[in-house]
Amino acid sequence: MLHPYFQGSEPIGPELGKDRDFKAGADLTWKLASKGRVGLDDPMLNPAKDPRISKFGCSRILMCVAEKDKCLFRALNYKKVMEKSGWNGRFEMFESKGERHVFFLFNTSSENACALRKRIGAFINPILSKA
Numbered sequence: 001m002l003h004p005y006f007q008g009s010e011p012i013g014p015e016l017g018k019d020r021d022f023k024a025g026a027d028l029t030w031k032l033a034s035k036g037r038v039g040l041d042d043p044m045l046n047p048a049k050d051p052r053i054s055k056f057g058c059s060r061i062l063m064c065v066a067e068k069d070k071c072l073f074r075a076l077n078y079k080k081v082m083e084k085s086g087w088n089g090r091f092e093m094f095e096s097k098g099e100r101h102v103f104f105l106f107n108t109s110s111e112n113a114c115a116l117r118k119r120i121g122a123f124i125n126p127i128l129s130k131a
Helices: 020-033 071-082 112-123
Strands: 060-066 090-096
Touching: 060 071, 060 112, 071 090, 090 112
Parallel strands: 060 090
Antiparallel strands: none
């Protein structure tokens, strides 16, 4: 997962305080994008509400996040939910320090963008990463 964008109807963590305005904007954006057909607690936007989350169909997850991403707390919550769900897999995190959401799209050759690509490559093909 590359800088996931999870939401939910109930604010959590920084959404209760300093990121309250961000949450309000994100909620409105989702309502407009989904034309009001898909709520904030739909499992595709809030996987913590998925009753089948423990049956996730893979054995490994790499979640890449950015330290200054306003979506970071939701990503960390997803990790916690997966670990508590009974899912029988390995969850790995990679955090880009000092960066914001999708920073790699705007500066593809930065040191952090290169490190991110390298980590994704190592996750996809661990044999080649050790060569």
